[in-house]
Amino acid sequence: MPVIRRTLLGTALALPALHRARAVEAMTYLFPAPSFLPAFMPHQLAQKRGYFTAEGLAVTFQTGRGGADTAKQVGANNADLGGGVGETTMIVRANGVPVRAVALLGARPIFQVAARKAVGVKSLADLRGRKVGVIGYQDTGYYALLGVLAANGLTRSDLQVQAIGPAAMTQLMISGTVDAIMTTPDWSDTIEQAGTALDYFPIDAVFPAMAQAVFASDETIRRKPTMVRGFVKALLRAVRDCIEDPAAGARDYVAAVPQHAGKEAEMQRILTRYVEDVYRTNPPAALGRFDAERLAKVQRFYLDNQIIQTAVPVTDLFTNDFVG
Numbered sequence: 135m136p137v138i139r140r141t142l143l144g145t146a147l148a149l150p151a152l153h154r155a156r157a158v159e160a161m162t163y164l165f166p167a168p169s170f171l172p173a174f175m176p177h178q179l180a181q182k183r184g185y186f187t188a189e190g191l192a193v194t195f196q197t198g199r200g201g202a203d204t205a206k207q208v209g210a211n212n213a214d215l216g217g218g219v220g221e222t223t224m225i226v227r228a229n230g231v232p233v234r235a236v237a238l239l240g241a242r243p244i245f246q247v248a249a250r251k252a253v254g255v256k257s258l259a260d261l262r263g264r265k266v267g268v269i270g271y272q273d274t275g276y277y278a279l280l281g282v283l284a285a286n287g288l289t290r291s292d293l294q295v296q297a298i299g300p301a302a303m304t305q306l307m308i309s310g311t312v313d314a315i316m317t318t319p320d321w322s323d324t325i326e327q328a329g330t331a332l333d334y335f336p337i338d339a340v341f342p343a344m345a346q347a348v349f350a351s352d353e354t355i356r357r358k359p360t361m362v363r364g365f366v367k368a369l370l371r372a373v374r375d376c377i378e379d380p381a382a383g384a385r386d387y388v389a390a391v392p393q394h395a396g397k398e399a400e401m402q403r404i405l406t407r408y409v410e411d412v413y414r415t416n417p418p419a420a421l422g423r424f425d426a427e428r429l430a431k432v433q434r435f436y437l438d439n440q441i442i443q444t445a446v447p448v449t450d451l452f453t454n455d456f457v458g
Contacts, residue, residue, distance in 0.1 A: 158252040160192045164216035166201040167300045170393045172404045180372035189364030189417040200273030208349045209233035211342040213371035219274040220344025222432045228444040233451040237366045237422045240345035242410040248317035251331035258286045264313040265294045267435035268401045277314040278343045284439035319407035366456040422457035
């Protein structure tokens with residue numbers, strides 16, 4: 135009898151561990167650019183600090199070819215989730231891609247226009263005739279640029295817009311090969327640290343662009359809501375960590391990403407820029423959530439300026455159901 139009791143007790147104790155092992159779900163997340171870029175510090179922190187694991191997820195990072203392409207891949211269920219900027223879904227959903235945004239990583243746009251100070255650009259209208267770099271023509275930074283141009287009475291044909299890829303964004307600005315880029319806080323920091331002075335033009339002053347977002351297909355939302363909710367919870371936890379302690383966030387990020395070994399001070403400087411320029415929301419509890427009115431404004435603007443040809447219901451572009 136004691137043997138039976140011990141056997142039953144041992145089995146009972148083993149069940150929770152067995153349950154946890156079976157509960158881990160493998161999933162893929164598709165970045166719009168290389169995963170080691172500082173723009174993705176929260177994602178890497180969530181991985182490093184075990185936040186995904188705590189939600190029962192084994193996340194594999196993969197790299198796509200720009201935000202619009204990433205959204206298409208997610209819509210086709212070639213990846214479970216992916217990322218780009220918040221307005222991406224209106225660009226692809228109008229073309230029949232069944233994808234929507236499930237979390238927004240901050241209150242302000244990840245992109246702004248940065249021009250080399252030596253060029254003498256005093257306003258966005260002065261970009262006429264200039265060489266302006268974007269990651270690619272399938273990247274949402276390019277679509278944001280089109281929105282900025284339209285707000286200033288310009289079109290793509292008024293500029294020399296060049297798709298130069300993420301690696302060349304800083305290199306060609308430093309060398310003077312391009313006059314301006316759609317920049318992120320990390321690229322701006324790299325360029326300035328190399329001795330190239332910049333003039334900045336925040337785009338949300340003329341165009342209500344957005345921060346990075348997480349995308350999911352309609353099918354994934356329907357079939358795997360627990361996975362989506364767990365990923366969003368873990369990622370937003372990491373964003374809050376970044377806001378509360380950029381120094382600790384930078385240290386853990388460098389420990390997780392070998393490409394940045396020894397660059398703790400640089401990464402802290404960059405992360406502080408992200409916190410101040412992108413991540414902070416007011417109130418803080420609004421982090422992750424979409425504003426339907428803002429999305430409607432962006433879509434109307436894109437439609438009026440023929441950046442997209444068809445509008446879709448704003449409620450099909452996002453859901454706040456996974457932001458707790």
